[in-house]
Amino acid sequence: MTDVTANRERGEPVALSALFIACLKISLYGIGGGGGLVWARRIAVEQQRWIGEQDFADIVSLCQFMPGPNIVGIATCIGTRLRGVAGAVASVAGFLLIPWVIGFAFGVLCLQYAALPVVRHMLSGIACAAAGLLIATGLRMMQPYRTRPAAIFFAGAGFVLMVFAKVPLPIVLLGVAPISIAWAGIQRASLR
Amino acid sequence: MNASSDALSLTARLALLSSISFGGFPTVLPDVRDFVVANHGWLTDQEFSNLFALAQAIPGPNMILMMSFVGWQVWGLPGAIASAFATFGPPCTMYFASYCLWDRFREAHWQPAVRAGLVPVTIGLVVASGVVMAGASFTGWAALSVTLVSAALLLGTRINPLWMLLGGGALGATGLL
Numbered sequence: 001m002t003d004v005t006a007n008r009e010r011g012e013p014v015a016l017s018a019l020f021i022a023c024l025k026i027s028l029y030g031i032g033g034g035g036g037l038v039w040a041r042r043i044a045v046e047q048q049r050w051i052g053e054q055d056f057a058d059i060v061s062l063c064q065f066m067p068g069p070n071i072v073g074i075a076t077c078i079g080t081r082l083r084g085v086a087g088a089v090a091s092v093a094g095f096l097l098i099p100w101v102i103g104f105a106f107g108v109l110c111l112q113y114a115a116l117p118v119v120r121h122m123l124s125g126i127a128c129a130a131a132g133l134l135i136a137t138g139l140r141m142m143q144p145y146r147t148r149p150a151a152i153f154f155a156g157a158g159f160v161l162m163v164f165a166k167v168p169l170p171i172v173l174l175g176v177a178p179i180s181i182a183w184a185g186i187q188r189a190s191l192r
Numbered sequence: 193m194n195a196s197s198d199a200l201s202l203t204a205r206l207a208l209l210s211s212i213s214f215g216g217f218p219t220v221l222p223d224v225r226d227f228v229v230a231n232h233g234w235l236t237d238q239e240f241s242n243l244f245a246l247a248q249a250i251p252g253p254n255m256i257l258m259m260s261f262v263g264w265q266v267w268g269l270p271g272a273i274a275s276a277f278a279t280f281g282p283p284c285t286m287y288f289a290s291y292c293l294w295d296r297f298r299e300a301h302w303q304p305a306v307r308a309g310l311v312p313v314t315i316g317l318v319v320a321s322g323v324v325m326a327g328a329s330f331t332g333w334a335a336l337s338v339t340l341v342s343a344a345l346l347l348g349t350r351i352n353p354l355w356m357l358l359g360g361g362a363l364g365a366t367g368l369l
Contacts, residue, residue: 058311068284069255069283072283100260103250107261111246122364124331128329128335128360128369129361132338141311142319151308159320162316
């Protein structure tokens with residue numbers, strides 16, 4: 001706990017073991033695809049207060065633009081923000097190591113048997129709840145932006161293109177984000 | 193030794209695909225299928241889709257697990273571990289590098305504009321993926337109300353979200369959904 005460089009005037013540096021455990025929790029709780037985002041925000045922003053609302057939104061945005069599993073990217077960035085390379089390694093290890101071993105052992109076992117109907121039904125019930133949590137997390141992230149009509153408009157545009165027009169994600173990002181950024185730039189310039 | 197060279201070419205392929213999997217690994221799944229099923233015949237189509245369903249059902253890093261199962265079929269445990277690393281290693285390095293860049297330009301005058309423009313779009317996409325997931329698991333009004341109630345509980349209360357997931361699982365197990 002004497003690492004001053006990682007401190008960055010935010011009080012005590014976060015212990016690597018704490019990062020490992022937090023990311024392990026995010027990973028284990030995040031059942032299904034997007035579920036991890038719900039827990040990443042709850043644990044890193046609300047409970048531990050390691051990063052602010054704005055930093056979290058930055059990280060999620062950045063990860064959308066990168067290839068690979070976004071939620072692992074969020075863990076990587078949170079770790080990097082708090083403790084640099086060591087933090088990134090601790091976060092990714094926490095996120096993947098134990099869940100991978102459990103999931104892999106379980107999966108190899110399952111490959112021997114056909115899925116039971118009751119298990120399938122249970123999983124689909126969990127999926128319904130998980131979808132609701134993801135929607136609510138998005139709405140919570142929107143809170144700081146609720147007074148900006150342009151922000152609401154561009155959030156809505158991304159939403160509509162994805163859900164109703166079924167446009168692939170990379171195209172939505174490349175199409176809407178530059179316009180949204182340009183608009184924000186113009187607005188800021190005219191305020192100055 | 194044939195299996196190990198198979199595993200090597202699978203690992204190389206996965207490392208390449210994970211580096212270009214913009215929008216998440218599922219976007220390159222069709223390419224993985226072509227490589228594994230059509231080009232090399234390591235798995236049948238049926239086996240490949242079984243692995244997909246299995247990976248979706250298991251909590252944890254789904255796509256990394258799925259590629260591990262593929263590696264497992266090709267070259268046992270070493271194949272599984274190599275495939276896992278190939279799936280998350282290259283993207284993690286890129287995440288790290290890009291975050292360091294973002295952090296370095298924290299004071300730059302263009303950053304607030306990029307943030308103000310980019311973040312709302314991201315949020316729209318987060319809500320969209322929740323709605324898409326809800327659509328995928330929609331089986332009727334009961335399923336929809338589980339989704340809506342868990343969203344409302346997360347927004348309006350401080351209840352631990354694990355309870356919503358447990359509740360959904362319990363309702364599903366009773367066959368109500």
